[in-house]
Amino acid sequence: MTTARMIAGLLSLFLAGLLAWSIDRGVGDLRTQILLAVGVVLGVAYAVGGRLPDWLIALSGGSLVADDDPSRISPRVYLPVIGGVILLAVVVFVIVVFLV
Numbered sequence: 001m002t003t004a005r006m007i008a009g010l011l012s013l014f015l016a017g018l019l020a021w022s023i024d025r026g027v028g029d030l031r032t033q034i035l036l037a038v039g040v041v042l043g044v045a046y047a048v049g050g051r052l053p054d055w056l057i058a059l060s061g062g063s064l065v066a067d068d069d070p071s072r073i074s075p076r077v078y079l080p081v082i083g084g085v086i087l088l089a090v091v092v093f094v095i096v097v098f099l100v
Contacts, residue, residue, distance in 0.1 A: 005047045007079055012043030014086065 019036040022028045045053050 002050070004075060004079070005050055007083070008043045009047035011082075011086075012040050012047060015039045015043060 015036050019033060019040060022033055022036065042052065042056070
């Protein structure tokens with residue numbers, strides 16, 4: 001299993017936790033919950049299969065997986081940035097929950 005697949009699996013678990021929390025607490029609306037559910041499904045599909053579903057690639061015209069395009073940012077750059085942003089969001093969330 002590659003690092004990208006492990007990170008996708010962890011992010012899917014995080015999104016699933018957010019989805020469960022939003023349903024349990026009644027936070028957010030239906031659109032937010034649908035967006036979280038789609039993120040979980042796509043993340044799990046990538047983590048299990050090692051690639052995005054063919055229907056999604058066809059729907060995008062192949063632009064989602066055009067890794068040979070030099071204008072695309074490398075995952076080595078954006079994955080740590082996304083991880084840092086998620087970590088910061090979790091810290092802010094925990095601080096707000098415990099202070100309110």
